Amino acid sequence: MKTKLLVLCVLAVGFMTLTLDDAQAGDKDRRGTAGSEQLLVPLTARTVGLGGGFASGLTGASGLEGLWANPAALTVNTGTNALFSHMAYVAEIDVNHIGIAQRFGANQIALTITNWGFGDIPLQTEANPEITDVTWSASFYTVGATYARDFTDRIAAGVTFKVVSERIDDMNATGVAFDAGMTYTVGESGLRFGVSLKNFGPQRAYDGTGLNRNARVGGMDATISLDGADYELPSLLNFGIAYTRPLGAAAEVTLLGNFRSNSFASDQYSAGLEFGLQNLVYIRGGYQFEEDMDLTMFSGANFGAGLNLNAVGTALTVDYAYRTTDPFDGVHVITASVTL
Secondary structure: OHHHHHHHHHHHHHHHHHHHHOOOOOOHHHOOOEOOHHHHOOOOHHHHHOOOOOOOOOOOOOHHHHOOOOHHHHHHOOOEEEEEEEEEOHHHOEEEEEEEEEEEOOEEEEEEEEEEEOOOEEOOOOOOOOOOOOEEOEEEEEEEEEEEEEOOOOEEEEEEEEEEEEEEOOEEEEEEEEEEEEEEEEOOOOEEEEEEEEEEOOOEOOEOHHHEEEEEEOOEEEEEEOOOOOEEOOOEEEEEEEEEEEEOOOEEEEEEEEEEEEOOOOOEEEEEEEEEEOOOEEEEEEEEEEOOHHHOOEEEEEEEEEEEEEEOOEEEEEEEEEEEEOOOOOEEEEEEEEEO
């Protein structure tokens, strides 16, 4: 018991310390100065459909679905869980996300991999700006390992260690980051709270042959290697709440709220509503708001639906979500999850 209390105290102190150090969070004057912004994009249909407000976790959801917002949300997993999600992002960008999780008593472990594919991009340079058949490519990968634990029947905590790798043509950047979080369930009331810190890690910079330049030095031809500027990760602080209430014997409704303080953008507020019928069909909606909505391509509204099939101890869930954008056509997400 003393060990559990010590761990909880360490986590709480860590949260408060990082929160104080991040006192400038929500500073819109720092917008655009961070890198690896893809870490801010929710990856699964249920998360998108509920407006990204998933820091509290959600009983009955796949544990892997909550990892993007809070590592402690993994503890809702009841056994072995596998997930695949595909996102048709704007500008013909494809995002694939896979994960697998396993419960061992009060402990949970998970491995996730996310890949952003940009396809072949026409090569244009200062000297040759015309579009030809010559192309180049880019790819972003994030590999995460998560450990989470139920300390009591109400308190859970988790941490995710991530390797973030980015390649743009002949330049690349690789580094590490971590997420940490806690959730609290208020008995049988249907109320859950969550807090998490995301994307904390050292600065990084791009390097590679793409930063080489030919020049004449002292009358001789030479190759000069430029140094890429260091950049920070888009660290943020999440607070979330969820409340689930039965509507008779066959239906239930869940309300979610989330506050996100981003170190390099305006504060964000989101709300979500999920209606479930006989634990079979789900309808979802969400809205995300920030002060400078005109500076983001997302319009704020999100919609989704899901189907949950249970047979012989196996649950198969298929979810779809749509995220509105302007001026693009919108973001489509489909997720399939199996729990044994």
